[in-house]
Amino acid sequence: DIQMTQSPSSLSASVGDRVTITCRASQSINIYLNWYQQKPAKAPKLLIYTASSLQSGVPSRFSGSGSGTDFTLTISNLQPEDFATYYCQQSYSTPGTFGQGTKVDI
């Protein structure tokens, strides 16, 4: 199975900050990398797919980049509703493994 490693595991930020979360795959996954946001007691929400494509309805302050093994999720101008846990997930091969999550809080 492909292992996905996110860093950091948690971070503290303020409204208006620019936040970057990284995700590394244990082998090349081309651009088959997705990002999800999960708020407490809620289901995950797809933010970014195929590394850099913004899911419909997701604010443009979210962006993704990368290919191969290294990827980043950037949130520019952090808003109060962005405080959540973020997961990367590879969809290059089965099983589609997730990273361990990055919690963004104040």
Added chain:
Amino acid sequence: EEQLLESGGGLVQPGGSLRLTCAASGFTFKSYAMSWVRQAPGKGLEWVSAVSGSGGGTYYADSVKGRFTISRDNSKNTLYLQMNSLRGDDTAIYYCAKEKDSSRYIGRFDYWGQGTLVTVSS
């Protein structure tokens, strides 16, 4: 609007069985692969199983292979997960999730249900 509604969770003893159901609405159910993804209390996400839009292709995580069975009834717009020989480490919230833009399993999920809690304990 796409909606997924899981049911069937609950408390079950180790070694027992449970069947989860996911009722779908707001989209052409048969046109999309569907998956189950679980989350143990306070932990991260783990993909469990997937089924193609036609139901002809099924896929399982090694941790559940041989114990869980995924199926779907496209006439009822419903997804199922039959869980047998349950163990303590199967305790989790189980989400059903819709594949984005594909009838085959890719592993990219654009809609999720609210989840149903399965607790395996004596």
